Amino acid sequence: MMSADVMNGNVLTGGFADAPVQAARAFRAALEAMARPGRIETVEGAEAPGISTAAAVLLLTLCDRETPIHLAPGCDGAALKRWIAFHIGAPVVAAEEAMFALGGWQALKPLDRYRIGTAEYPDRSVMLIVEVESLESAGMKLTGPGIESEAALNLPEVEAFARNGLLFPLGWDCYFTAQDRLAALPRTTKVEAL
Amino acid sequence: MTEQAYNFAYLDEQTKRMIRRALLKALAVPGYQVPFASREMPMPYGWGTGGVQVTAACLTPEDRLKVIDQGADDTTNAVSIRKFFERTAEVETTEHTAEATVIQTRHRIPEQPLGEGQILVYQVPIPEPLRFLEPRETETRKMHALEEYGLMHVKLYEDIAHNGAISTAYAYPVKVEGRYVMDPSPIPKFDNPRLESAAIQLFGAGREQRIYALPPHTRVVSLDFEDHPFEASKADHDCDLCGCGTSYLDEVITDDAGGRMFVCSDTDFCASRQADGHRGALSPQEELA
Numbered sequence: 439m440m441s442a443d444v445m446n447g448n449v450l451t452g453g454f455a456d457a458p459v460q461a462a463r464a465f466r467a468a469l470e471a472m473a474r475p476g477r478i479e480t481v482e483g484a485e486a487p488g489i490s491t492a493a494a495v496l497l498l499t500l501c502d503r504e505t506p507i508h509l510a511p512g513c514d515g516a517a518l519k520r521w522i523a524f525h526i527g528a529p530v531v532a533a534e535e536a537m538f539a540l541g542g543w544q545a546l547k548p549l550d551r552y553r554i555g556t557a558e559y560p561d562r563s564v565m566l567i568v569e570v571e572s573l574e575s576a577g578m579k580l581t582g583p584g585i586e587s588e589a590a591l592n593l594p595e596v597e598a599f600a601r602n603g604l605l606f607p608l609g610w611d612c613y614f615t616a617q618d619r620l621a622a623l624p625r626t627t628k629v630e631a632l
Numbered sequence: 633m634t635e636q637a638y639n640f641a642y643l644d645e646q647t648k649r650m651i652r653r654a655l656l657k658a659l660a661v662p663g664y665q666v667p668f669a670s671r672e673m674p675m676p677y678g679w680g681t682g683g684v685q686v687t688a689a690c691l692t693p694e695d696r697l698k699v700i701d702q703g704a705d706d707t708t709n710a711v712s713i714r715k716f717f718e719r720t721a722e723v724e725t726t727e728h729t730a731e732a733t734v735i736q737t738r739h740r741i742p743e744q745p746l747g748e749g750q751i752l753v754y755q756v757p758i759p760e761p762l763r764f765l766e767p768r769e770t771e772t773r774k775m776h777a778l779e780e781y782g783l784m785h786v787k788l789y790e791d792i793a794h795n796g797a798i799s800t801a802y803a804y805p806v807k808v809e810g811r812y813v814m815d816p817s818p819i820p821k822f823d824n825p826r827l828e829s830a831a832i833q834l835f836g837a838g839r840e841q842r843i844y845a846l847p848p849h850t851r852v853v854s855l856d857f858e859d860h861p862f863e864a865s866k867a868d869h870d871c872d873l874c875g876c877g878t879s880y881l882d883e884v885i886t887d888d889a890g891g892r893m894f895v896c897s898d899t900d901f902c903a904s905r906q907a908d909g910h911r912g913a914l915s916p917q918e919e920l921a
Binding site: 457458459461462463465466468469470472473474499500501502504505537557558559560561563565583584585586606607611624625626 | 639640641645646648649650652653654655656657658659660661662664666667689690691692693694751773774776777778809811812830832845846847848849850851
């Protein structure tokens, strides 16, 4: 639950209390999630105004002054910008320049604005952090690297992932966040409706 | 003894974030080499600085770390890296493959299959599989971009033309998910089939500043030809200490008159088998009761 402090716009709170250890645990969860698409991991230790704990943890763990962030409508409030400025120091930029982008699925669109890397450097692509209502291991069928036979995750649609898959090895990768839970979907995962 | 003067796992947080971002992109594009800003570590290049940085970025206080060098837990490189993390991250260490959550390795994959919840971190000297065929980074990068791997097949073909068989015995090139050709680090080609694993495999090259990865259950195919299929070869012998006929063996010279013995390169595997009562041809005679 969000503390009264953060709710009231006190942007100085909500960061990690013990950054090296909490970031290490959070990264392990993020790593397991990215290595095993569809797996839902639980994280803790951060809260930022207007976004889920999981999204705040990802920002603190992965972002710093070297990572331009795009905030989609709905996640671009003044309080969150101040929180990012204080805790992370990342520049807030347009979608085209972002290494990370945060927002709801519809708000993040159109997705063809984001960086997908280049043929020689496919890693120079955006990481989308998609805020969703809830995460469940049900809905769409996932296959690909990291998945033994198949996995399932409630994703907002199929088409965007199919189009992203056609770009391989280019493309964007994403985390889905809801409350204190997160799951990942790298560009290699094939998504099908059940 | 703990070293409170150091940050958890030695590296500063900004460095860890940079490595962590590279690791996530490496998992997203399996087999592709992600450039990263490798740091100077308190050990020389060639002693696992890439692996140590990847391990440092992944460790949590709850981890149990195992470090092996050519399969052995008790060689200088393995012992010093294990001690390094005991001091700077205060993690537990172990020599038992099954108990380890993070395993840093130089040039071997443990005999015992790895599973979920385990991470294998490889120390990589030359991450670019095409480097000895094309020295220019600008060119090899283009070759990966264009999926232009003909040169590698020419090399393997020339091996066959000269020697009658593919003579590459270690660092045997593989193709990952049908896209990137990858150097699996100088593991013996015997280990190649085990690159398809349930564990997460991360590769760190410190001097060359590259990180790459294999997510679990990723398709990894050793390059070969229809009429010269890939073969995971090993010394045609059983272990002289535990009798195992299927493990990878080291040849040990025992005198200056041609005497030699073969022993498992994976010391934990061999010791566990001996503890279970398995014996080899040169095992010490047991005392009779």
